[in-house]
Amino acid sequence: xxxxxxxxxxxxxxxxxxxxxxxxxxxxxxxxxxxxxxxxxxxxxxxxxxxxxxxxxxxxxxxxxxxxxxxxxxxxxxxxxxxxxxxxxxxxxxxxxxxxxxxxxxxxxxxxxxxxxxxxxxxxxxxxxxxxxxxxxxxxxxxxxxxxxxxxxxxxxxxxxxxxxxxxxxxxxxxxxxxxxxxxxxxxxxxxxxxxxxxxxxxxxx
Numbered sequence: 001x002x003x004x005x006x007x008x009x010x011x012x013x014x015x016x017x018x019x020x021x022x023x024x025x026x027x028x029x030x031x032x033x034x035x036x037x038x039x040x041x042x043x044x045x046x047x048x049x050x051x052x053x054x055x056x057x058x059x060x061x062x063x064x065x066x067x068x069x070x071x072x073x074x075x076x077x078x079x080x081x082x083x084x085x086x087x088x089x090x091x092x093x094x095x096x097x098x099x100x101x102x103x104x105x106x107x108x109x110x111x112x113x114x115x116x117x118x119x120x121x122x123x124x125x126x127x128x129x130x131x132x133x134x135x136x137x138x139x140x141x142x143x144x145x146x147x148x149x150x151x152x153x154x155x156x157x158x159x160x161x162x163x164x165x166x167x168x169x170x171x172x173x174x175x176x177x178x179x180x181x182x183x184x185x186x187x188x189x190x191x192x193x194x195x196x197x198x199x200x201x202x203x204x205x206x
Contacts, residue, residue: 013053013077024188027055030138033185034059034105037136037196044102047128049091049121050109054078057086066101068094092117094124101128104135111140111163115172118162122176126199135177135197139169141184143191166193173197 021027034056038046042061051057051067053074062083069075070090078086089095091109104125110118125135140163164172166184173179177197185192 013074017053017055021055022188024190027187029185029187030107030192031056031059033138033194034107034136038103038105038134041102045100046103046105047094047096047101048105048107049094049125050106051078051086054082054084054086056105056107057082057084060084066096091124092120094121094128096128098127099130102130102133104129104133105138106135107138108140110137110169110172112161114162118172119176122172126176129177129199131199133199134180137169137173137195137197138192139164139194141166141169141191141193143189169193169195 024030038059040060042064045064045066046060048054048056048065048067051069051074052071054067054077057065057067057078065084067075067078067084067086068089068091069078069086070088072088075086075088078084087095091106092113106121106125109121113121129135142163142165166182170179170182173195177199180196180198182193182195185194
């Protein structure tokens with residue numbers, strides 16, 4: 001029943017964003033992390049892959065931010081509410097030219113994808129990221145504390161069927177990008193693994 005409610009909520013971008021914000025303390029920790037690690041210069045383009053309803057677009061100047069999502073309702077909502085450029089696009093097939101972004105954000109996408117699809121996303125990230133650019137990956141991990149009942153419940157009822165351990169994420173990322181740093185943090189009730197990465201020149205040989 002709860003899974004059904006979650007799926008229905010996802011069809012209403014504004015309501016979904018509101019409910020998710022309640023569970024994640026208005027995404028304060030996520031926003032802080034993005035501000036710290038991704039460029040916010042007017043001359044540096046940022047690609048937000050699986051941007052959803054565009055919740056983080058306001059962290060960047062409108063003329064450098066590009067958000068893509070496979071969900072047309074989310075993109076239409078973002079286009080009405082936020083400044084920036086938004087496209088309906090499958091994250092596994094990023095339709096931008098090579099070396100075209102200074103920063104790439106992937107938040108909460110990979111745990112919805114199996115390993116093969118996740119690899120396609122990461123190949124795309126490596127391709128569009130400039131050699132001097134930086135990618136920020138933020139992904140759900142299993143809740144460590146047994147006392148975090150809400151966090152465990154969320155993972156059981158949401159539609160992310162591939163929540164991985166940090167080591168499993170490392171294995172995926174190391175094949176396609178070079179890791180600069182990593183950390184763990186909690187946003188509201190949700191536990192996350194975060195990695196800051198740069199291009200791996202050998203990505204297309206993998």
